[in-house]
Amino acid sequence: MKLQNESTVTALSPEQIKFFADYIEQKLGIIYAKDNYYQLERRLSDIATTLGVGSVIELWTKAQTGISGQFQSLLLDLSTNNETSFFRDPGLFKAIEERILVEPRFGGDNPLPLRIWCCATSTGQEVYSMAILLHAWKLQNPRRSFSFLATDYSLRVLKQAEEGKYSQLEIQRGLPEAMINRFFKPEKHASNPAVATGSWIVTEELKKGITYKQQNLLDDFGGIGPFEIVLCRNVLIYQNVENKRRIIAEIARRLVPGGYLVLGAAESLMGLSEDFEMRQIDRAVVYQRKQDLKTR
Numbered sequence: 142m143k144l145q146n147e148s149t150v151t152a153l154s155p156e157q158i159k160f161f162a163d164y165i166e167q168k169l170g171i172i173y174a175k176d177n178y179y180q181l182e183r184r185l186s187d188i189a190t191t192l193g194v195g196s197v198i199e200l201w202t203k204a205q206t207g208i209s210g211q212f213q214s215l216l217l218d219l220s221t222n223n224e225t226s227f228f229r230d231p232g233l234f235k236a237i238e239e240r241i242l243v244e245p246r247f248g249g250d251n252p253l254p255l256r257i258w259c260c261a262t263s264t265g266q267e268v269y270s271m272a273i274l275l276h277a278w279k280l281q282n283p284r285r286s287f288s289f290l291a292t293d294y295s296l297r298v299l300k301q302a303e304e305g306k307y308s309q310l311e312i313q314r315g316l317p318e319a320m321i322n323r324f325f326k327p328e329k330h331a332s333n334p335a336v337a338t339g340s341w342i343v344t345e346e347l348k349k350g351i352t353y354k355q356q357n358l359l360d361d362f363g364g365i366g367p368f369e370i371v372l373c374r375n376v377l378i379y380q381n382v383e384n385k386r387r388i389i390a391e392i393a394r395r396l397v398p399g400g401y402l403v404l405g406a407a408e409s410l411m412g413l414s415e416d417f418e419m420r421q422i423d424r425a426v427v428y429q430r431k432q433d434l435k436t437r
């Protein structure tokens with residue numbers, strides 16, 4: 142016997158799935174390899190169900206007259222991979238904490254805040270990991286303030302980031318118990334506050350100074366910046382070389398000279414930009430913006 146879902150999952154031709162893959166690539170830069178078309182088709186099936194459209198074929202027919210509104214946001218949102226964890230790539234965070242944040246120019250009594258941008262923040266673990274580091278930094282630099290901009294294309298993940306609510310499984314990925322107890326509170330059932338739900342909520346103290354905003358890295362960056370540190374981690378891997386170059390050039394323009402760009406542990410700027418010096422800190426690599434930019 143065939144389940145309803147199985148019949149819809151295999152209904153579209155490769156050309157019809159390619160139509161959606163091309164649309165996603167044009168809007169977000171995310172490239173679906175042919176090998177992953179089955180994943181995309183499964184997501185299209187979920188979208189058809191959510192929109193109350195009978196089948197993926199009907200969804201495809203609907204798409205021929207344009208993709209907009211809820212259809213567009215579901216399609217683009219569901220095509221993002223939001224994998225993340227607290228202190229992902231611990232060596233990088235150690236380098237930021239022990240070698241970058243201690244630089245004299247980031248301390249003292251400079252009246253400007255230390256400005257940090259997490260440009261693909263996903264569900265927020267990255268920005269809260271940074272906020273934990275900045276909490277310790279602030280104790281050493283009481284006269285300086287800091288601010289975070291946390292952006293992502295997906296409003297679904299931004300909502301969780303802003304809520305700062307994590308399951309037991311999510312909280313345990315990368316956070317030692319002492320940090321959990323220091324910066325998170327167990328959520329309680331609304332109907333019975335004596336009983337915990339199993340989820341954890343970030344304290345208001347840790348959320349302080351963070352602004353959340355939707356930003357597609359392929360769109361105009363508008364008035365964003367300047368920043369001393371930008372984290373752009375595990376998002377360029379989904380982009381073609383031309384988009385990578387464009388995004389990095391935009392980030393370079395928004396970093397102060399000498400400011401830092403931090404990529405994912407498996408990513409590099411090789412062949413993509415001449416606007417940065419590579420700095421190896423122990424086993425971590427970060428990129429420092431040069432004084433003058435070649436890319437204009």
Ligand SMILES: C[S@@+](CC[C@H](N)C(=O)[O-])C[C@H]1O[C@@H](n2cnc3c(N)ncnc32)[C@H](O)[C@@H]1O
Pocket residue numbers: 168169170171221222223224225226229260261262263264267292293294295298356357358359373374375376379405
């Ligand atoms: C794999 S997660 C990385 C999260 C975090 N930076 C980390 O390294 O743990 C990639 C994130 O990039 C976002 N993303 C993908 N394409 C994007 C685009 N064109 N503009 C903005 N965000 C995008 C996704 O929504 C997703 O949350």
